[in-house]
Amino acid sequence: xxxFADQLLVLVMLINFIMLGTSRLAFAIRAVAVQGVxxxxxxxxxxxxxxxxxxxxxxxxxxxxxxxxxxxxxxxRKAQIRRExxxxxxYVPTLLLGAVFTALAFVFAQRLPLAPEHRELLFVPASIATxxxxxxxxxxxxxxxxxxxxxxxxxxxxxxxxxxxxxAMPFMVEAGALLDLLVGIFVMGIVINHINxxxxxxxxxxxxxxxxx
Amino acid sequence: MGxxxxxxxxxxxxxxxxxxxxxxxxxxxxxLIRQPGGGQRFAVIVTLVATLLGSAGAVRxxxxxxxxxxxxxxxxxxxxxxxxxxxxxxxxLLPLLLVTxxxxxYGRAYLPAEQHPATEKRVTLxxxxxxxxxxxxxxxxxxxxxxxxxxxxxxxxxxxxxxxxRDRQVQRAGTVYLLATHTGTMVLYLFFSLLQxxxxxxxxxxxxxxxxxxxxxxxxxxxxxIGFGAKAGIMPLHIWLPGAHANAPSHVSxxxxxxxxxxxxxxxxxxxxxxxxxxxxxxxxxxxxxGGSAVAGIALASSQRDLKRLLACSSIENIGIIVLGLGxxxxxxxxxxxxLIVFGLIGAFLHLVNHALFKPxxxxxxxxxxxxxxxxxxxxxxxxxxxxxxxxxxxLAGSLAxxxxxxxxxxxxxxFLYLAAFQEGMHAPLPFMAFTAPLLALVxxxxxxxxxxxxxxxxxxxxxxxxxxxGHEAPAAMLVPMAVLAGFCLLxxxxxxxxxxxxxPVVSTYSGLGQTLVMGLVxxxxxxxxxxxxxxLLGGILLIWLIWHQLVSHRPVVSADTWGCGFLAPTARxxxxxxxxxxxxxxIFNTSAIPSVRLAALQPLFAAPSLFCPALTERxxxxxxxxxxxxxxWCFSWLRRxxxxxxxxxxxxxxxxxxxxMVWSYI
Numbered sequence: 045x046x047x048f049a050d051q052l053l054v055l056v057m058l059i060n061f062i063m064l065g066t067s068r069l070a071f072a073i074r075a076v077a078v079q080g081v082x083x084x085x086x087x088x089x090x091x092x093x094x095x096x097x098x099x100x101x102x103x104x105x106x107x108x109x110x111x112x113x114x115x116x117x118x119x120x121r122k123a124q125i126r127r128e129x130x131x132x133x134x135y136v137p138t139l140l141l142g143a144v145f146t147a148l149a150f151v152f153a154q155r156l157p158l159a160p161e162h163r164e165l166l167f168v169p170a171s172i173a174t175x176x177x178x179x180x181x182x183x184x185x186x187x188x189x190x191x192x193x194x195x196x197x198x199x200x201x202x203x204x205x206x207x208x209x210x211x212a213m214p215f216m217v218e219a220g221a222l223l224d225l226l227v228g229i230f231v232m233g234i235v236i237n238h239i240n241x242x243x244x245x246x247x248x249x250x251x252x253x254x255x256x257x
Numbered sequence: 258m259g260x261x262x263x264x265x266x267x268x269x270x271x272x273x274x275x276x277x278x279x280x281x282x283x284x285x286x287x288x289l290i291r292q293p294g295g296g297q298r299f300a301v302i303v304t305l306v307a308t309l310l311g312s313a314g315a316v317r318x319x320x321x322x323x324x325x326x327x328x329x330x331x332x333x334x335x336x337x338x339x340x341x342x343x344x345x346x347x348x349x350l351l352p353l354l355l356v357t358x359x360x361x362x363y364g365r366a367y368l369p370a371e372q373h374p375a376t377e378k379r380v381t382l383x384x385x386x387x388x389x390x391x392x393x394x395x396x397x398x399x400x401x402x403x404x405x406x407x408x409x410x411x412x413x414x415x416x417x418x419x420x421x422x423r424d425r426q427v428q429r430a431g432t433v434y435l436l437a438t439h440t441g442t443m444v445l446y447l448f449f450s451l452l453q454x455x456x457x458x459x460x461x462x463x464x465x466x467x468x469x470x471x472x473x474x475x476x477x478x479x480x481x482x483i484g485f486g487a488k489a490g491i492m493p494l495h496i497w498l499p500g501a502h503a504n505a506p507s508h509v510s511x512x513x514x515x516x517x518x519x520x521x522x523x524x525x526x527x528x529x530x531x532x533x534x535x536x537x538x539x540x541x542x543x544x545x546x547x548g549g550s551a552v553a554g555i556a557l558a559s560s561q562r563d564l565k566r567l568l569a570c571s572s573i574e575n576i577g578i579i580v581l582g583l584g585x586x587x588x589x590x591x592x593x594x595x596x597l598i599v600f601g602l603i604g605a606f607l608h609l610v611n612h613a614l615f616k617p618x619x620x621x622x623x624x625x626x627x628x629x630x631x632x633x634x635x636x637x638x639x640x641x642x643x644x645x646x647x648x649x650x651x652x653l654a655g656s657l658a659x660x661x662x663x664x665x666x667x668x669x670x671x672x673f674l675y676l677a678a679f680q681e682g683m684h685a686p687l688p689f690m691a692f693t694a695p696l697l698a699l700v701x702x703x704x705x706x707x708x709x710x711x712x713x714x715x716x717x718x719x720x721x722x723x724x725x726x727x728g729h730e731a732p733a734a735m736l737v738p739m740a741v742l743a744g745f746c747l748l749x750x751x752x753x754x755x756x757x758x759x760x761x762p763v764v765s766t767y768s769g770l771g772q773t774l775v776m777g778l779v780x781x782x783x784x785x786x787x788x789x790x791x792x793x794l795l796g797g798i799l800l801i802w803l804i805w806h807q808l809v810s811h812r813p814v815v816s817a818d819t820w821g822c823g824f825l826a827p828t829a830r831x832x833x834x835x836x837x838x839x840x841x842x843x844x845i846f847n848t849s850a851i852p853s854v855r856l857a858a859l860q861p862l863f864a865a866p867s868l869f870c871p872a873l874t875e876r877x878x879x880x881x882x883x884x885x886x887x888x889x890x891w892c893f894s895w896l897r898r899x900x901x902x903x904x905x906x907x908x909x910x911x912x913x914x915x916x917x918x919m920v921w922s923y924i
Contacts, residue, residue, distance in 0.1 A: 179912040
């Protein structure tokens with residue numbers, strides 16, 4: 045089962061690249077939804093089956109795979125955003141950067157003082173690579189919607205790490221983080237609405253008009 | 258054995274802790290009481306109860322009753338949270354409680370809730386918190402707890418200072434105060450961290466247990482001197498003091514000047530007591546700083562034209578005198594000269610208690626005057642002794658006491674410092690310390706000039722403005738606290754041996770010299786004669802006044818203008834001004850605050866109207882610190898580019914930091 049989980053993690057990392065490389069918002073949203081579903085499956089593979097586990101898995105898949113992507117799609121539709129990503133750095137350089145960071149994540153994971161049973165697994169490099177991807181999306185994309193996607197990817201990276209940390213399932217913690225994320229999405233939704241109304245655009249680089257001189 | 262709280266109150270330290278807690282929460286019910294004035298009245302009653310309770314405990318500790326140590330259960334990982342009180346704490350706590358009670362009662366009439374609904378709740382709450390946090394500083398036996406209380410004290414006094422935040426002067430004074438106090442606190446962090454590395458615990462070490470050899474000890478001593486000295490207002494760390502004391506409400510100034518400055522001195526005394534021996538250089542440094550503060554403080558005061566700013570500068574002088582006494586004692590400790598230790602400490606402690614009595618008295622008096630005239634400018638007052646007869650009498654008592662003139666208490670404290678200096682001058686091979694005697698005399702002389710000027714301009718002569726003529730006497734709630742303080746000032750002068758008896762146990766425990774040894778050294782000082790002479794002087798003055806009153810009351814009184822050398826249209830504004838009166842002393846001694854004079858050039862014939870406008874600058878703040886700060890600001894202005902408003906760049910900062918940390922662990 046562990047090897048199957050490893051393969052799923054490889055899939056997660058591939059989805060990272062899809063998100064970095066795509067130029068279409070809708071596709072990126074769908075990719076993050078798929079990533080959420082994959083991540084929702086992994087705990088089910090790692091632990092003994094129980095009703096509790098089933099419920100948690102279902103709710104993660106529902107939240108990460110259905111509710112949040114649907115909300116983002118809704119925001120895209122309501123704010124009438126152009127369906128392109130509009131990066132600061134072009135797609136190919138970001139892809140290359142993503143590749144470099146993923147490689148670095150593997151190198152770095154080797155050096156972490158991990159418990160011996162975790163050493164051979166892909167969890168740590170996948171987690172760090174996903175984190176980095178999240179950051180890369182956050183820093184290189186212009187639109188508020190892409191920033192929300194960046195946060196989601198970031199959270200997915202933290203989630204992978206969380207899978208590793210405790211044998212007892214850290215689901216209460218994870219549930220709390222999910223709640224945070226939901227609140228965050230709501231706030232972002234409101235912010236996006238306001239940015240849209242204020243500047244008739246959702247370009248976050250316009251926010252610099254608000255800085256203190 | 259009664260219930261637990263009764264045991265607690267029976268214990269002297271317990272009663273002090275209880276008083277502190279009562280003070281801290283005295284303003285809280287007021288936040289919930291809707292009806293204006295209810296909370297204020299409640300706070301006054303609670304404060305009076307706390308004062309009675311706490312002073313009983315402090316007096317019992319001074320009389321030799323040992324107190325328990327109190328451990329507070331706290332979840333912080335900084336060792337035990339320990340509260341205790343020894344003689345030194347009790348000596349500071351006694352005036353703290355007295356002045357707090359006076360200020361609370363005075364505040365009820367000075368800022369009545371009925372007329373100041375917006376600010377009253379805040380002032381009441383933070384006045385209680387300020388006095389409680391100062392008490393906590395004095396009771397704390399753990400470095401972290403002391404720093405917490407210290408911070409609480411700084412912030413609550415800032416909240417009080419900023420009562421009238423709309424005023425630009427208040428804003429400036431508040432900002433300077435906040436910066437100065439936090440710079441001091443930063444140095445204290447250094448002190449307590451070094452102390453922790455030395456002893457392995459945040460608890461205060463046993464007295465005289467740390468070696469005073471080595472570089473770390475030097476840094477610790479200097480850090481304590483700077484950190485605590487900034488709060489005490491020792492020159493050149495006084496920059497915040499005049500502005501802060503001048504712009505706070507008067508009863509807050511009284512508490513800040515009378516007590517909060519002393520809490521800084523307590524810190525220095527406590528920090529020095531940790532060390533095995535005081536280095537000689539430290540003693541001389543303290544002595545020189547004290548002497549410098551005394552001279553520069555009073556020179557600064559003599560040329561002030563703002564009533565409260567003058568009193569604030571005079572606080573610097575008095576703190577200087579106390580620090581001078583401490584310096585004498587520290588030099589004595591370093592050279593094992595028992596007489597210097599005892600006389601220096603007695604002089605310092607007596608002056609400390611005395612200043613905590615007469616300075617609040619003067620600040621409270623200044624509040625009455627400001628109420629009556631609506632201004633703080635001395636040159637716009639005059640003739641106030643007629644509308645404010647009682648205040649004028651009480652203010653006179655305070656002025657005489659602060660100049661160190663008999664029959665008041667100020668004389669007794671300075672007497673010991675003079676004696677220490679003379680004694681050293683007669684016996685020491687190199688009597689450098691004897692120079693403190695002429696220094697003290699100089700300071701006393703300028704103090705007399707300053708307060709003659711102040712009292713004369715405020716209360717004597719003719720009113721310079723209509724507001725000054727139509728002032729009104731203060732209500733009893735303001736006069737009673739002042740009368741209590743003035744009564745204690747007089748009592749200290751008339752019962753000098755009693756006053757000395759109050760501080761002698763503290764001197765003996767702090768210096769480690771035996772009680773009998775201290776008594777023996779003090780015995781030749783003619784305290785009894787001093788108090789008898791003070792009594793005779795007071796009696797004589799009263800007798801002469803009675804005779805004069807009898808003589809005058811039967812005759813008709815004619816009031817007329819002063820003869821103006823033939824000038825036909827004299828006005829009240831032609832009286833001596835404060836600047837004119839203090840011109841000589843101001844021009845000779847003002848090295849730190851030369852008033853910048855704007856004077857229009859005079860034409861040779863038929864002079865046109867011209868303007869003379871002396872403007873005081875705060876030399877250290879305006880000429881030194883502000884330009885330096887501006888330079889620092891300029892040097893770091895490139896950092897402002899980091900805050901550029903680009904959200905993704907902020908993300909990038911986080912990302913780069915994370916990445917750097919990862920790479921760092923890799924290296």
